[in-house]
Amino acid sequence: MTVLSAQTVFYYMAAASVTSAILAVTRRNPVHSLLWLLALFLHMAGMFLLLDAEFLAAVQVIVYAGAILVFYLFVLMLLDLPGEEARPRFSRHWPLAAAVGLSFAVLGWLSQIATVDPVGASPDAKSTASAAPPQGSLRAIGLDLFGPFALPFEMASLVLLAAILGAIVVARRRTTRS
């Protein structure tokens, strides 16, 4: 793929992800909202591919689009929210929320302009980037994950175990008391 067409694909995915994120947080029907979230996840996986993060793209599709989103849809249909479409979508203070979101976006934008430009201008980063092996990042990720990041990796499994137990305890039907 030439650089120009890759850039075109990236900008398409950027525009599509922003559009689907806006639709996901503003649609009235929760199921439509979750389907737009699925579109956001898939476009994000495509952008990870273009950013040379193949393993992250695969995990994004498998874990986010495959597990988390199905879990959300499952709970949504389990609850069967009555009259959700008739109620107002946003709280009364939604202009305030829009202002806060906009200021977050502008702050992030300004900070990346302020901080990243000197790093991008330094020749060191460019030279190490070109010296990196072109075989993809999977081998490096595996070596790091079971080398210097082995303890955080095990901590992640503990966090997941605690979350499983917590979810069971919280959502359990209390039959012993009633």
Add this chain to the structure above:
Amino acid sequence: MIVPVNVVLGLSAVLFGIGVFGFLARRNIILMLVSVEVMLNAVNLSLAGFSQHLADPSGQIVALFVIAVAAAEAGVGLGLVIALNRNRPGAGVSDLTQLKG
């Protein structure tokens, strides 16, 4: 490096702002959690952009941990939603005005 890292970080900032707006403005708890997922995805995108920019795979590993924490958050959050819905049908945050279970 097909796009400059500034573009990736700017896109991440915009997506994060959209997520913040959704979290603060929506009234449905499930859609508030959806907005949190949008924010986490924006952070993952900036981590992947930095990882490519600095040619360091640590960013992608941190993004993997963010995905693991997002899975844990979805599990606990939706468990809480189910427990709340059992006591008080409907998933609007404005109905939850007392801490009593």
